[in-house]
Amino acid sequence: MSIRLLSDQLASQIAAGEVVERPFSVVKELLENALDAGAHKINVDIRDGGRRMIQAADDGHGIPAGEIETAFLRHATSKLQDADGLSNIHTLGFRGEALAAIASVSKLTIISRTEAQRSGVRLQMDGGKKTARDTVGAPIGTIISVENLFYNMPARLKFLKSTRTEKRLIDEFVTRYALAYPDVRFRLTHNGRVTFQTSGSGIEETLIAVYGAETARDLLPLTKEEGDERPIKVTGYSGQPSRHWSNRSRMTLFVNGRWVRDSNLTYAVTQAYHTLLPVGRFPIALIFIEMPTDTVDVNVHPAKTEVRFREPNAVFGAVQKTVRRTLIADSPIRDSGGWTVGANINVGARSDNPIGWAGRMEPQTGQSNLHLEWQRQDDALPTPDYSPAPAQPPIPALGGQKLPIMRVVGQIGAAYIITEGPDGMYLLDQHAAHERILYEKFMAERDRDGIASQRLMAGTAVTLSPPHATLLNENLDILNKIGFVVEPFGPNSFMVRAVPAIISKLDPTRGVTAVIEDLEQGDAPLQGKIEDKIILRVCKSAAVKAGQTLSHQEMEAMVQQLEACRSPHTCPHGRPTLIHLSVAQLAKQFGRI
Ligand code: ADP
Numbered sequence: 001m002s003i004r005l006l007s008d009q010l011a012s013q014i015a016a017g018e019v020v021e022r023p024f025s026v027v028k029e030l031l032e033n034a035l036d037a038g039a040h041k042i043n044v045d046i047r048d049g050g051r052r053m054i055q056a057a058d059d060g061h062g063i064p065a066g067e068i069e070t071a072f073l074r075h076a077t078s079k080l081q082d083a084d085g086l087s088n089i090h091t092l093g094f095r096g097e098a099l100a101a102i103a104s105v106s107k108l109t110i111i112s113r114t115e116a117q118r119s120g121v122r123l124q125m126d127g128g129k130k131t132a133r134d135t136v137g138a139p140i141g142t143i144i145s146v147e148n149l150f151y152n153m154p155a156r157l158k159f160l161k162s163t164r165t166e167k168r169l170i171d172e173f174v175t176r177y178a179l180a181y182p183d184v185r186f187r188l189t190h191n192g193r194v195t196f197q198t199s200g201s202g203i204e205e206t207l208i209a210v211y212g213a214e215t216a217r218d219l220l221p222l223t224k225e226e227g228d229e230r231p232i233k234v235t236g237y238s239g240q241p242s243r244h245w246s247n248r249s250r251m252t253l254f255v256n257g258r259w260v261r262d263s264n265l266t267y268a269v270t271q272a273y274h275t276l277l278p279v280g281r282f283p284i285a286l287i288f289i290e291m292p293t294d295t296v297d298v299n300v301h302p303a304k305t306e307v308r309f310r311e312p313n314a315v316f317g318a319v320q321k322t323v324r325r326t327l328i329a330d331s332p333i334r335d336s337g338g339w340t341v342g343a344n345i346n347v348g349a350r351s352d353n354p355i356g357w358a359g360r361m362e363p364q365t366g367q368s369n370l371h372l373e374w375q376r377q378d379d380a381l382p383t384p385d386y387s388p389a390p391a392q393p394p395i396p397a398l399g400g401q402k403l404p405i406m407r408v409v410g411q412i413g414a415a416y417i418i419t420e421g422p423d424g425m426y427l428l429d430q431h432a433a434h435e436r437i438l439y440e441k442f443m444a445e446r447d448r449d450g451i452a453s454q455r456l457m458a459g460t461a462v463t464l465s466p467p468h469a470t471l472l473n474e475n476l477d478i479l480n481k482i483g484f485v486v487e488p489f490g491p492n493s494f495m496v497r498a499v500p501a502i503i504s505k506l507d508p509t510r511g512v513t514a515v516i517e518d519l520e521q522g523d524a525p526l527q528g529k530i531e532d533k534i535i536l537r538v539c540k541s542a543a544v545k546a547g548q549t550l551s552h553q554e555m556e557a558m559v560q561q562l563e564a565c566r567s568p569h570t571c572p573h574g575r576p577t578l579i580h581l582s583v584a585q586l587a588k589q590f591g592r593i
């Protein structure tokens, strides 16, 4: 075949493939155009997941009658003048591709009217070719209907995902933008039924419309550091650590009003929850990043959902720090929410549980009252149930402290400490609480002037298997940095001469073995991370176990120390340290109210 130029139509179709991948992409482009046009009201109507029809109507500034055909040419845009503009993008669109692309793969009708015009222009197109143009009565703004998407691209049509998938993507997208533009009224319908709408009266109402009242109430507004005048501004909301989900989809990021996908920044958010959430669970967060337009490149991909930062680390740090600060400043006590306590403290099987018991509190809806059930380790549930805790108004902490003053009443099952506080009963998980206390002591010492060691009267010799010995040898300096003094002592043997003073009661052999086990599982993380991981592991080994009877004094000391922690509500792995049963809940369960 000889080399020939592709026809315009074919070239447009090929290019369209990148911009308009699926019905959802059409919704995205139309919505972005409406927002760029300064709309206050946007209606999106979908039929059959967008295959049959997608219509977006806005009350924005409209397209002048004389420019309407131009809008459908490839690379025609009113939003970008010159190369300089490209490094200072203030609009969602700028490539001038979307309308041309959409029109080339569908049957499209547009009606648009500007304020200066008395009537609107209607243009009809078929596969990118104009088929009709007339003048019609129309309100100011633009209505675009896209029908039979991909009718002329059978290959693409075949690969379309199910209507349900498309509907979900569209719902997600429209709700996201509603959050970023809370003063705009959005309405979304699928096959004539309204599935989502906002009133355009501000962020609080929009949060409720998007997340529901319960989740919205639990969101913490991100707080700015006093006097922070850095050019990267992070605002938005992050969820309380008591609510978490199995995937990352509830973390939403906007950069200068554009929804972006950025795994690095999503990681920054999860990092902020470090030790506050169970491993493998993710928070809800809505993050708006505002930064000078010339420090972010939005021209990475035709779909414009990826961006490149000039200083990615600065953006990462800004997000991580802002979220972390908000979480630390506000950590209300985890409330048991009555008989759904199972959702909070179902710890399932725990590998560090020496006597092989796992505590599990079951919701006993409609039945007598709190029911503590003990299971042997082997029949305990294998996976912890970390379903979100029911929303409850946070309990005000007394005197600015994060925990109320608690009076120790006793211990149950050699695992939990019962205490009385200002509003009912507070039940502490002794192991989780102790882990948190030790962890914070370690971190505080490390950040202050290094972790103190306690010399052992006579050193303890530890002999390991050759691979374990190699592993320990490689990590000796980290161990020594966190308060151990461990020296090689013959082949595969080591002498532990000192242990961190914070955990001087820890059996040195057990401590070292636990660390080795953890190192063995690790996939060579960064040095700093290994150290953190080892500290976590050491705290876990040294913490009081379930099954250990505690004296009254020991329990009191533990409660006091937990009260002094910065994040007393969870253990460093994110499990709750305490649950609360309010006086009202008790009264309700006993049928008193
Ligand atoms: P881009 O958004 O990248 O500029 P598009 O192909 O999406 O490119 O749109 C081309 C042009 O058509 C826009 O620059 C804008 O001037 C105009 N336009 C598109 N949609 C609308 C709308 N809903 N309201 C007003 N003008 C619009």
Ligand code: MG
Residues within 6 Å of the ligand: 029, 032, 033, 092, 093, 094, 096, 098, 099
């Ligand atoms: Mg556009």
